[in-house]
Amino acid sequence: MALGRTLAVALVGLTGHVVEVEAHLAASLPAFTLVGLPDASLSEARDRVRAAVTSTGLAWPNRRITVNLSPATLPKTGSSFDLAVAVATLAGAELLDGARAAGVVHIGELGLDGRLRPVRGVLPAVAAAVAAGHPRVVVPHGNAAEAALVPGALVAGAASLGEVAARYGADLDVPVPEPVPLDRAQPAAAQHVLDLADVVGQEEARECLEVAAAGGHHVLMVGPPGTGKTMLAARLPGLLPDLAEVDAVEVTAVHSVAGTFEPGGGLLRRPPFEDPHHTATPASVVGGGSGMPRPGAASRAHRGVLFLDEAPEFSTAVLQTLRQPLEHGELVLHRALGTARYPARFQLVLAANPCPCGRAVGKGLDCTCRSEQRRRYFGKLSGPLLDRVDLQVELRPARSGGAAGEPTAVVARRVAAARSSAAERLAGTPWRTSAEAPGGWLRERLGADAALLGELDRALDRGTLSLRGADRVIRVAWTLADLDGRAAPTRADLGRALLLRTRGHGA
Structure with a gap:
């Protein structure tokens, strides 16, 4: 009986969870079982890993192999676990140094020829690994630049399973395959500014x-x-x-x-x-x-x-x-x-x-x-x-x-100044702009002048505004005050905000 361990990351939304990948090899009829709530694409890793290992030139262990993804109650999806499953299996078969691979996070999809293919979500996955105290990460070459953006990550890019196995002392000749480029769902959005x-x-x-x-x-x-x-x-x-x-x-x-x-x-x-x-x-x-x-x-x-x-x-x-x-x-x-x-x-x-x-x-x-x-x-x-x-x-x-x-640059400077004023007012709160701040919190800072809200009360009585709408008018009024450099909105700001909300109807 032999046991190999390494680490991977499961993403649920943007939240990453470090997963321990354990491979148990027993002297019994040859079989390969994957447990720990894998989805369909992850269950297919059994065939991809077996083909990738043999294509690399390593002997596939003819034993009963059970790979567990722990915690077993956490759903695992996608093909990013392929590399970790392969490394844990080879470590259990003593074809590489299991002690060196045990504390390293492995992320990547395997091709049948042993090449490593890039996967999505590497940035949040590596960030979760570093936050959990596992800074050493191995990713496909196509994901290396993205993984390196995480502060504190010790990233190693690899083009193939053979290259990863050689890092841990496997005895094999490692060819230099062409790295697989990252396949994106669509081109990245252009970042140029329109005037x-x-x-x-x-x-x-x-x-x-x-x-x-x-x-x-x-x-x-x-x-x-x-x-x-x-x-x-x-x-x-x-x-x-x-x-x-x-x-x-x-x-x-x-x-x-x-x-x-x-x-x-x-x-x-x-x-x-x-x-x-x-x-x-x-x-x-x-x-x-x-x-x-x-x-x-x-x-x-x-x-x-x-x-x-x-x-x-x-x-x-x-x-x-x-x-x-x-x-x-x-x-x-x-x-x-x-x-x-x-x-x-x-x-x-x-x-x-x-x-x-x-x-x-x-x-x-x-x-x-x-x-x-x-x-x-x-x-x-x-x-x-x-x-x-x-x-x-x-x-x-x-x-x-x-x-x-006016051109964008001129208007953007006024916007930046207004946002700076709002940031000073909202310092120490979880909000960053007037649109995020609750209406009640902004209402308290209008002061004791009840006449300021008279026009809003009349709009509420006429039914042209809801209570939510009145709060949003107050938020816009604070923004107008920030743009004009005033410490608080005036009655004119509230009237103007009401006009901007209702397109002039019922104001």
Whole structure:
């Protein structure tokens, strides 16, 4: 009887758990059993590991092999356990030095020829290993640059199982195979900044965008086609400041699990921008998939912008699933194999036409839509969803000869100054922007002047605002004060915030 041990990491959402991989070899009829709640892709590791070992030139032990993944109550998914299973088995067969391999974390998928293939989620997996006191990590060459981003990690990249076995004293000739490149789900998002000066006219919408960037508020833009809604939304990330170190690590971890991270450029420092098509399914927007769910567009937009163009064309299921992340800043996805949590604190930007035909401008004389078609069109944007949107703006057709507005760099400096003021006010709290702070907490800091809230109380009495809406108006008012350099909002700031929320209706 022989026993080999090594370590791996199981990811549940973005949370990594160090797993002890034990291989027990008994003198009995040859068999290979894998236990410890493996999923289908992990159960197939038995065939991949056996083929990889023989392709490497090592003798496969003809004994009864039982591999246990401990803790056994934790579900394990994916092919990233292949390397650890192979190393533990070879250590149990005494084909390599088991004592040297026991405390090392091994992550990687094996090909039938013994080559190591990169896997997703290496950044959060290595971070979990280092946090648990296991800094020595072996990963495929394609993941080495990503793993090296974790402070304190001692990363070794390998191209094949033979190279790993040779590190632990296995007696074999190690060829130098071509490393397998990382296969991404889609190209990484471009990080270049679009200039706000490209948008002609639309002063009110530009002001609304500046307020949204300064306070982290959600926006609804309504206007006919061609008025610049998409251009404005695409330029919002350029107004946002660079991500702080802790946010950069968290955002990069999400994109690592999603398979959209390009490790050559280091951590993602700019706020991401996601714009799913209106035919997207709920699983592609909020996350999902068979087994343990993967992050969707909402999580990939964490600390950035999620833009829904032609928002009423999205399915009702997609729009309603956004209510949880808008309220709590995270997505909790429940599946049979477990519960995955992904951060999703994004700025939502909705764009919509005034009606299905898009020509209802002014009195809508050119509009061909019937009244029930208009009601059905905007009915997709339910009251509970719009109640969570802080800013609403109507865009009118702009003249081609209109003057260009301020460039992104100028507006971004004002946004940075406003965010700095908000950070000073929120120091010592878990919130970073006015949009995150509770309305009651901000209300207490308005002072003793009850007349400040008089206009809000009248809007509540008329039914044009809910209590949640009143809190969001107060948050916008604080952002307006930060942009103007005032210590607290004035009555004018509250009135202006109310107008920005209601598009001037009922104010």
